[in-house]
Amino acid sequence: MSRLPRLRSSPDPSYLPAPSIATTLAFSMSMSTLGHKRKAEDDLDAEALDQPRKLPAIGNGATARPLAASRSALNRPTTTTGPAAKQLSGPQRLTRPEPPKLSTSVPRRTTRATSAPPKQLGSGSGLQTKEFRDLQSQVASIETAQLANAEKLAQTMDAERAKVAELEANHRALSLELANAKSLELDKRRELVSASDEIEKLRIKHAREIMELEMEVKSKAREARELADELRLAKSDLERERDSVSNLKATLSHQSTSHITLNAQINALQAQKAAMQMQLDAVMSTSSDRTLELETAYRRILDLEQDARESEMVRRKLHNMVQELKGNIRVFCRVRPVLTSDLSPSSSFTSSPTPDDEEKGREADIAFPDKRDHKEIVVSSSSSSAMGSERKEIYNFGFDRVFAPESTQSEVFEEISLLAQSCVDGYNVCIFAYGQTGSGKSFTMEGGSTEATTGMIPRAVSQVFKAADDLKSKGWEYKMDGQFLEIYNETINDLLGKGEFDKKKHEIKHDKSGTRVTDVNVMPLPSPASVTSLLRVANSRRTVAATLMNERSSRSHSVFTLRISGTNTHTGESCEGSLNLVDLAGSERLNSSGAAGDKDRLKETQNINKSLSALGDVIAALGEKGEKGEKHIPYRNSKLTYLLQNSLSGNSKTLVSAGSNYGDVSTT
Numbered sequence: 056m057s058r059l060p061r062l063r064s065s066p067d068p069s070y071l072p073a074p075s076i077a078t079t080l081a082f083s084m085s086m087s088t089l090g091h092k093r094k095a096e097d098d099l100d101a102e103a104l105d106q107p108r109k110l111p112a113i114g115n116g117a118t119a120r121p122l123a124a125s126r127s128a129l130n131r132p133t134t135t136t137g138p139a140a141k142q143l144s145g146p147q148r149l150t151r152p153e154p155p156k157l158s159t160s161v162p163r164r165t166t167r168a169t170s171a172p173p174k175q176l177g178s179g180s181g182l183q184t185k186e187f188r189d190l191q192s193q194v195a196s197i198e199t200a201q202l203a204n205a206e207k208l209a210q211t212m213d214a215e216r217a218k219v220a221e222l223e224a225n226h227r228a229l230s231l232e233l234a235n236a237k238s239l240e241l242d243k244r245r246e247l248v249s250a251s252d253e254i255e256k257l258r259i260k261h262a263r264e265i266m267e268l269e270m271e272v273k274s275k276a277r278e279a280r281e282l283a284d285e286l287r288l289a290k291s292d293l294e295r296e297r298d299s300v301s302n303l304k305a306t307l308s309h310q311s312t313s314h315i316t317l318n319a320q321i322n323a324l325q326a327q328k329a330a331m332q333m334q335l336d337a338v339m340s341t342s343s344d345r346t347l348e349l350e351t352a353y354r355r356i357l358d359l360e361q362d363a364r365e366s367e368m369v370r371r372k373l374h375n376m377v378q379e380l381k382g383n384i385r386v387f388c389r390v391r392p393v394l395t396s397d398l399s400p401s402s403s404f405t406s407s408p409t410p411d412d413e414e415k416g417r418e419a420d421i422a423f424p425d426k427r428d429h430k431e432i433v434v435s436s437s438s439s440s441a442m443g444s445e446r447k448e449i450y451n452f453g454f455d456r457v458f459a460p461e462s463t464q465s466e467v468f469e470e471i472s473l474l475a476q477s478c479v480d481g482y483n484v485c486i487f488a489y490g491q492t493g494s495g496k497s498f499t500m501e502g503g504s505t506e507a508t509t510g511m512i513p514r515a516v517s518q519v520f521k522a523a524d525d526l527k528s529k530g531w532e533y534k535m536d537g538q539f540l541e542i543y544n545e546t547i548n549d550l551l552g553k554g555e556f557d558k559k560k561h562e563i564k565h566d567k568s569g570t571r572v573t574d575v576n577v578m579p580l581p582s583p584a585s586v587t588s589l590l591r592v593a594n595s596r597r598t599v600a601a602t603l604m605n606e607r608s609s610r611s612h613s614v615f616t617l618r619i620s621g622t623n624t625h626t627g628e629s630c631e632g633s634l635n636l637v638d639l640a641g642s643e644r645l646n647s648s649g650a651a652g653d654k655d656r657l658k659e660t661q662n663i664n665k666s667l668s669a670l671g672d673v674i675a676a677l678g679e680k681g682e683k684g685e686k687h688i689p690y691r692n693s694k695l696t697y698l699l700q701n702s703l704s705g706n707s708k709t710l711v712s713a714g715s716n717y718g719d720v721s722t723t
């Protein structure tokens with residue numbers, strides 16, 4: 056910023072007042088005193104010229120005038136001629152004025168003294184005259200000198216007047232210059248005022264700029280802080296990046312090693328590939344032969360599949376023939392082992408005779424003499440006569456198969472498994488578990504909790520699923536559905552339903568599509584596991600109504616029916632079979648069941664016996680029909696036989712597993 060001259064409120068000592076005319080005259084008159092000062096002023100002026108020019112203080116009056124202006128006026132070139140011009144052309148020469156001479160009036164006074172000499176001289180001696188003359192001569196010389204001086208003075212006066220005139224001219228010039236200077240000063244003052252305004256504006260602007268700059272500085276400081284934070288973050292990022300770079304470098308070096316290893320492996324593999332390519336070429340060269348062979352084999356497979364389908368049909372026929380030869384109705388006898396519970400005083404084991412045995416006064420024993428075919432069972436009983444002699448009776452029973460107490464579930468199932476295959480082949484199969492309460496019917500049908508004791512129902516179901524799966528390769532696809540019914544007092548209950556027992560009326564319908572029971576749940580069974588869950592549901596539904604010997608489950612027939620429908624996608628054949636697994640109600644006698652004195656139990660037992668004898672009649676009639684041809688089969692005599700009509704008639708297979716314990720063999 057440019058430095059402007061400072062305004063002054065008081066006159067600066069370096070400024071001299073402008074000389075007035077009077078002072079100029081006085082100045083001229085006292086030149087001698089100024090002579091020695093002139094040098095100093097010149098020096099001062101020279102010094103002032105060297106100094107930076109200063110402006111007079113505003114309001115100091117027009118009298119204040121810088122000497123420099125006067126000097127410059129004096130130094131200004133002029134066209135004036137004459138002595139003044141000569142003086143003005145250079146620095147003015149100031150001369151010491153002569154001392155003032157005596158005025159001309161003095162000689163006039165002297166002349167008057169000559170004409171009238173002092174009275175003292177007139178009365179004196181010659182000496183005094185001489186002195187007087189001397190004095191006169193002196194006066195004369197003085198007067199001469201005075202005259203000379205007066206002339207000189209006149210000349211001087213003229214000179215001074217000329218000087219005065221010159222000074223007056225100077226004065227006028229200076230006044231003019233002063234006026235010019237004043238107007239210049241006014242201009243300057245105006246300039247100064249405008250400059251002051253401008254300065255003020257600049258100050259305000261400057262202050263605003265300072266403020267803006269301060270704000271900018273603050274924002275810059277904030278930015279700097281933010282940048283510092285960012286820098287810190289960037290540094291930490293950089294550190295992390297450095298770490299990761301070092302890790303990457305380590306990984307890279309590791310990868311480089313791996314790369315080298317891989318390159319080596321690639322080279323080895325390429326060599327291997329080349330070798331394999333050669334092998335491939337060799338193989339390709341023989342592939343056409345192989346393709347031909349494959350086509351031949353494919354045709355052969357098609358032929359074999361056709362053969363297999365035909366064989367399957369043959370197998371079905373043969374299988375059925377075998378089953379028929381074995382007998383469409385078969386009866387097994389299974390004697391369960393003695394249990395610890397049988398050894399209790401109330402047990403029916405031989406060591407503790409049943410009321411019937413005691414009634415007859417005899418003990419029963421069982422033997423299995425047919426060790427090869429297992430078809431015979433011998434029951435012997437001994438009794439004492441009234442005379443005290445012992446009488447022994449022996450009964451021989453023949454069955455399609457006898458299972459001794461030590462027989463396992465899998466051995467029993469071996470005889471049944473072929474019937475499961477018959478179901479898949481489109482035949483109806485009925486397997487009955489018959490016997491007294493506790494003779495092992497449920498054990499045989501449902502089994503125990505271990506794999507070894509798994510019963511016939513789960514095994515048969517698994518077998519059916521397996522057989523269906525095996526036939527898939529021959530184009531057969533099967534669909535399975537299941538239902539579980541209970542017949543109690545000649546009333547049908549749905550064990551898969553939700554309603555109360557004995558309330559809902561279910562009717563049995565026979566039509567072309569098969570047997571159907573109204574309002575019962577038929578569940579799709581996609582896997583053996585779904586059958587297991589179905590059995591669990593059914594068991595949880597079975598009502599517990601205790602009798603003297605067992606529960607309601609023992610006093611009702613339960614019928615599990617698995618319906619199998621299959622279609623052959625290759626041949627378009629279809630078949631429908633069913634597997635009925637029936638756990639019959641206990642076949643105990645009225646007096647042994649304890650039902651004789653109980654009206655409800657009596658009705659229960661009568662219904663059980665009626666339905667069991669109806670089943671016996673139907674089976675017997677079916678057997679006779681096979682031998683003699685047409686015969687009426689009394690299916691309608693019980694709900695059970697009517698329900699199973701389709702599964703007992705025609706080419707159906709029926710198996711009765713008669714369960715027994717030692718004490719009850721005679722009843723079986």
Ligand SMILES: Nc1ncnc2c1ncn2[C@@H]1O[C@H](COP(=O)(O)OP(=O)(O)OP(=O)(O)O)[C@@H](O)[C@H]1O
Binds near residue numbers: 490491494
């Ligand atoms: N072959 C066997 N091996 C071992 N235990 C058996 C056998 N048969 C039956 N049992 C056992 O005998 C008892 C009675 O069997 P189970 O309940 O099967 O008779 P049930 O004839 O079905 O009786 P209910 O008519 O009351 O149902 C059960 O504890 C069962 O485990």
